[in-house]
Amino acid sequence: MENDSTLYVGLDVHKDSITVAYALGTGEVELLGKIGTTKTDIDRLCKRLQSKARRVCIVYEAGPCGYGLYRQLTERGFDCMVCAPSLIPKKPGERVKTDRRDAIKLVRALRAGDLSAVYVPGVEDEAFRDLARAWAAAKDDLKQARQRLKSFLLLHGVRYTGSANWGPAHQRWLSTHSFANEWQQFAFEEHRRTIEDRLTQCERLEKALREAAVNWRFYPAILGLQAMRGIQFTTAVGMIAELGNLSRFEHPRPLMAWLGVTPSEHSSGNKRRQGSITKNGNSYARKLLVEAAWSYRHLARVSPEIQRRHEGIPKPIVDRAWDAQVRLCRRYRKLVARGKDRNIAVIAVARELSGFIWDISQLAMSLAIPTPNKVLTA
Template identity: 80%
Template structure:
C-alpha cells in the first residue's frame, strides 16, 4: 500500500465497460484504464483500488445502469456517491467529450466537492417504485391508445354526438359502431382491443399495488397523503415512491427545489429577475403534484370521497389537510383576481402544496402506529 491518503476515483459507467480514473490525495489524476461490468471484473477493480489507499471515495454519474454498482461498492467498504449529471460543472468552451475526459473530470470535481449526490433508494423501495412506475407507464399507454382511436375515427369523419369521456355510454357506442370496409373494421377492432388490453393491465397493476402497499415501510405516509384533496390512492403511491424518505429534506423549500417548482432566477447587482420554474428533478412526481393542485381551483369542501379516506386517520393529519384546503383555495382565487392566468396560479399552488405534502407525509410517518392496521 503506497500511503494512507484518500483515493479519489471517477468511474464513467456504460452498459459493457467502465473507464476508471483516480488521484491519491491532491496528486495528479491518472487513468487506470477500462474494465468490464461483470461481478468478477468489478471485484478485480476493487482489489486494485484497495492496494493504493485505505480510504477510497468513488463517484459515477446517475444513468440507465441503475444503482447495482453503487450497492456493490458500498458492500466492499467504499465511500460511493452517485452524482446528478445535470449538476456536474462544465466549461462553456469544451467541445471534446470522451470517456477518459469524463472520468478525469469526475475525479477533479469530486476532490473539489463540486458534485451533488442523488438519493439512492433501498432495494425494497426501488422494487416498489418499479411497480408504481409500471402502473404509470400502462396508464400512459392507455391514454395514447385512446388518442389513436379518436384520431382514427376523426380521420374518417366519425364523430360521437355525446361527451367522449370513455364512460359506459361512450364505450357502448364504440362497441356497436362498424365500418363498411372490412379492412377499416379490422383496424378499428385492433384499436379497441389495444384499449381493452391496456385497461386490463392497469387494473392488474392497481390490484398489485393495493396488495403490496400495506407491507411497504412508507405505507403510513401513503395513507396520510390521501387525506389531502386531489391526492387519491394512485397519486399518493406515486408521490411516496418517487419522493422516498421525506425526512431527508430538512426544510420544505428543499423539496420544492428537488421537484423543480421553484422559480428560476438571473440576478446581478441590484437587479433581480425571476423566470419560470426550473423543472429540475423528478418529472413524474412534479406531474402528479400539478395534477393534484388543479383540484384547489374550487372552494374548500370535504367531499364524500375525502370523508371516506379520512376514516382511521389521526385528527392532526385531517386538520392539517383542511388547513391546506383553506390556504390553497384562497391562494388560487387571489392570484386569479390579480390577473394571473390559471396555469401560473396552479404552479404557485403546487409549490405551496409541496410544503403541505412534506409536513403531512412526515406527520404520517411519526404517527405510524395508528395508521398501520388500516387497509389501502
C-alpha cells in the same frame, strides 16, 4: 504507498465497460484504464483500489445502468456517490467528450466537492417504485391507445354525438359501430382490442400495487397524504414512490427545489430577476403535484369522498390537511384576483402544496396509523 491519503476515483459507466481514473490526495489524475462490468471485474478493481489507499471515494454519474454498481461498492466498504449528470460543472466552450475525459473530470470535481449526489433508494423501495412506474406506464399506454382509436374514427368522419369519455354509453356505441370495408373493420377491431388489453393490464398492475402498498414501510405516509384534497391513491403512491424517504429533506424548501417548482433566477448587482420554474428533478412527481394543485382552485370544502378517506386517520393529520386546503384555496383566489394567470397561480399553489406534503408525510410516519383495507378498494 501513502495509506493516510484519500484516493479519489471517477468511473464513466456504460453497459459493457467502465473507464476508471483516480488521483491520490492532491496528486495528478491518472487513468487506470477500461474494465468490464461483471462482478469479477468489479472485485478485481476493488482489490486494486484498496491497495492504493485506506480511504477510497468513488463517484459515477446516474444513468440507465441503475444503482447495482453503487451497492456493490458500498458493500465492499467504499465511500461511493452517484452524482447528478445535469449538475456536473462544465467549462464554457468545451466541445470534446470522451470516456477518458469524463472519468478524469469526475475525479477532479469529486476532489473539489463540486458534485451533487442523487438519492439512492433501498432495494425494497426501488422495487416498489418499479411497480408504481409500470402502473403509470400502462396508464399512459391506455391513454395513447384510446387517442389512436379516436383519431382513426375522426379520420373516417365517424363522430360520437355524446361525451366521448369512455363511459358505458360511449363503449356501447363503439361495440355497435362497424365499417363497410373489411380492412377498415379489421383495423377498427384491432384498436379496440388494444384498448381492452391495456385496460386489463392497468387493472392487474393496480391490484398488485394496492396489495404491495400495505406491506411497504411508507404505507402510513400514503394514507396520510390521501387525507388532503386532490391527492387520491394514484397521486399518493406516485409521489411517495418517487420521493422515497422524505426525512432526507431537512426543510420543505429543498423538496420544492428537488421537484423543480421554485423560480429560476438571474440576478446581478442590485438587479434581481426571477423567471419561470426550474423544472429540475423528477418530472413525473412534479406532474402529479401540479395535477393535485388544480383542485384548490375551488372553494374549500370536505367532499364525501375526502370524508371517506379521513376514516381511520389520526385527527392531527386531518386537521393539518384542512389547514392546507383553507390556505391553498385562499392563495389561489388571491393570486387570480391580482391578475395572475391561472397557470402561474396553480404553480404557486403547487409549490406550497409540496411543503404540506412534506409536513403531513412526516407526521403520518411518526404517528401510529392503523392499516385498514380501505385503500385496497378505494
